[in-house]
Amino acid sequence: MPIYKAPLRDQQFVIHELLHAVEGLRAMPRYKELEADTVNQVIEEAGRFCEEVLLPINLSGDEEGCTLDPATHAVRTPAGFAAAFDAFRAAGWQGLATDEEFGGQALPQLLQIAFDEMRCATNQAWTMYSGLTLGAYECIAHNGSAEQKALYLPKLTTAEWTGTMCLTEPHCGTDLGLLRTKAVPQADGSYRITGSKIFISAGEHDMAGNIVHLVLARLPDAPSGTRGISLFIVPKFLPVGTDAAATAGKRNGVYCGGIEHKMGIHGNSTCQMVFEDAVGYLLGEPNKGLNAMFVMMNSARLGVGVQGLGLNEAAYQNAVAYARDRIQGRSLSGVKAPDKPADPIIVHPDVRRMLLTARAYAEGGRAFAYWIALMADQQLHHPDEEQRAFGGDMMALMTPIVKAFLTDNGFFRASECLQVFGGHGYIREWGMEQILRDSRINMIYEGTNTIQSLDLLGRKVLMDSGARLRKFGGLVQQFIAENGTHADMSEFITPLADLGDKVQKLTMEVGMKAMGNQDEAGAAAVDYLRVVGHLVFAYFWARMAQVALARIAADGAKVDPFYPAKLATARFYFQRLLPETAFHIRAARSGARNLTEFDAAWF
Numbered sequence: 001m002p003i004y005k006a007p008l009r010d011q012q013f014v015i016h017e018l019l020h021a022v023e024g025l026r027a028m029p030r031y032k033e034l035e036a037d038t039v040n041q042v043i044e045e046a047g048r049f050c051e052e053v054l055l056p057i058n059l060s061g062d063e064e065g066c067t068l069d070p071a072t073h074a075v076r077t078p079a080g081f082a083a084a085f086d087a088f089r090a091a092g093w094q095g096l097a098t099d100e101e102f103g104g105q106a107l108p109q110l111l112q113i114a115f116d117e118m119r120c121a122t123n124q125a126w127t128m129y130s131g132l133t134l135g136a137y138e139c140i141a142h143n144g145s146a147e148q149k150a151l152y153l154p155k156l157t158t159a160e161w162t163g164t165m166c167l168t169e170p171h172c173g174t175d176l177g178l179l180r181t182k183a184v185p186q187a188d189g190s191y192r193i194t195g196s197k198i199f200i201s202a203g204e205h206d207m208a209g210n211i212v213h214l215v216l217a218r219l220p221d222a223p224s225g226t227r228g229i230s231l232f233i234v235p236k237f238l239p240v241g242t243d244a245a246a247t248a249g250k251r252n253g254v255y256c257g258g259i260e261h262k263m264g265i266h267g268n269s270t271c272q273m274v275f276e277d278a279v280g281y282l283l284g285e286p287n288k289g290l291n292a293m294f295v296m297m298n299s300a301r302l303g304v305g306v307q308g309l310g311l312n313e314a315a316y317q318n319a320v321a322y323a324r325d326r327i328q329g330r331s332l333s334g335v336k337a338p339d340k341p342a343d344p345i346i347v348h349p350d351v352r353r354m355l356l357t358a359r360a361y362a363e364g365g366r367a368f369a370y371w372i373a374l375m376a377d378q379q380l381h382h383p384d385e386e387q388r389a390f391g392g393d394m395m396a397l398m399t400p401i402v403k404a405f406l407t408d409n410g411f412f413r414a415s416e417c418l419q420v421f422g423g424h425g426y427i428r429e430w431g432m433e434q435i436l437r438d439s440r441i442n443m444i445y446e447g448t449n450t451i452q453s454l455d456l457l458g459r460k461v462l463m464d465s466g467a468r469l470r471k472f473g474g475l476v477q478q479f480i481a482e483n484g485t486h487a488d489m490s491e492f493i494t495p496l497a498d499l500g501d502k503v504q505k506l507t508m509e510v511g512m513k514a515m516g517n518q519d520e521a522g523a524a525a526v527d528y529l530r531v532v533g534h535l536v537f538a539y540f541w542a543r544m545a546q547v548a549l550a551r552i553a554a555d556g557a558k559v560d561p562f563y564p565a566k567l568a569t570a571r572f573y574f575q576r577l578l579p580e581t582a583f584h585i586r587a588a589r590s591g592a593r594n595l596t597e598f599d600a601a602w603f
């Protein structure tokens, strides 16, 4: 049975010692009363929920999966999923960070992200039902009319009703401009929606009284391509009432036509959804649906990145426990466990390499993701306009990096942690193969990681001539200026500064080439994202090293071993993981020709 313990110590380090989050959040009127104790208590309680409620139904949920009754179109989720959702709902967890006006607790995004990390670590499939509900909440909160907000937001806040996002169609995945689902206006102001969607997560299930589908469709006179897409609210049951007291009324013309049998996240229903003259309500403006949906997509992209982080941590914890316990061979530098017939495999350098790699990516990812959660709040709630703009710029720049860098790391670390188990990792009961399978989808949905890299390089960097990237560079420069003269920090500062210069040069070079041929951007993008992801990680690892060094200097021999461990992980990151950038810079600089001169017919 896989294990998991909420990483409370590291979470508290990141929140209080690295980011000084409570101080920063209290500068925003929405959080002026926030206390550090509240933050700690919420995270501890959330961790307990994940350990005690979600983890026990993760392996069984994977084995049982979801089942569809073709006669009724009803989908049954695995045993324990609905009961866990009831407990989650009763505790008010869904409304953790949503607005008080609609019944939420209005706590910072930071707490939501910390909870998301832990619940994805313990049960990603289950978490998605609630994650999509949160995305639907945000989308309606951002785009909805006063009436739509009054009706739907309280229901989504309590998770009495859940949400979905319906974009994908059989012939239309990445390229949403191809979508065909139709919306026909009715005399009463509603629309009739007809079409087929595929791969709809949480499209049908037995965990809530109603499902609120957010559906992209075309109006009859809509222009072709992405400019002719509108967004609609299509409830499974038509609501009766106008506010929190509304009930689920008549069945609407939307049903699940089939569920996918897939590689992982078996406990989440991935549905083919059929819309037959279903009643829908326009959300936002006609033909501006894709922009409106981007609110949900951006929130989901951050959520998916955090799924990668959670599984990275889960894989790490299980691999460490196994490596301490499993005895095979003797240490090359002499026997370490003379009382045993062999040493635990944790003595072997390469096993340590795999464990430290997973640890460094998990802890670096946590620092990065929690900082981004602060930027999300800063963007919306900071009283100072400049600070809000900075938060917005960081959100825009970093969203593709959170999504792609953390999910690539999640999958590849899951694979290495499985390797720590040898053949036992490949066997179901240890849970490692489930973590590996579950983590694979994170690189695909919400825009594949290739699409994220194109978004980063094209839209987020080149289109604004690197302005947002320079703003992040400003943070890096400031840190270097403040710490560059400390001898203890030079092993971190020197490579950080060096990578900062290289990113600048690489951006210029790729940008120049792309002006002549857009394929140059396409050919460089994935390597580019990996390099910039490392710049972000190097920045946070250097900052973590600095905090650790200060504590070691202050506490001397009495220092909590947490700090020397943090420092050693920082060294490992800089010496063993960061050098990956040399390869990616070289690959990115090699240009498009080695990809395009190969004739398509030669494949």
Ligand SMILES: Cc1cc2nc3c(=O)[nH]c(=O)nc-3n(C[C@H](O)[C@H](O)[C@H](O)COP(=O)(O)OP(=O)(O)OC[C@H]3O[C@@H](n4cnc5c(N)ncnc54)[C@H](O)[C@@H]3O)c2cc1C
Pocket (backbone or CB within 6 Å): 165, 166, 167, 168, 172, 173, 174, 175, 198, 199, 200, 201, 202, 262, 270, 441, 444, 445, 446, 447, 448, 449, 450, 451
């Ligand atoms: C389990 C699961 C759950 C999902 N949940 C949802 C959901 O809830 N709602 C929803 O709407 N969708 C959902 N999806 C769909 C998912 O978002 C799409 O699968 C994804 O966006 C990719 O689309 P596609 O599968 O059609 O691949 P395609 O778009 O056909 O892409 C195939 C390959 O080509 C590459 N490619 C495509 N276009 C370009 C380009 N312009 N430049 C470079 N490379 C390109 C892609 O990166 C990919 O490698 C889900 C999918 C799965 C498997």
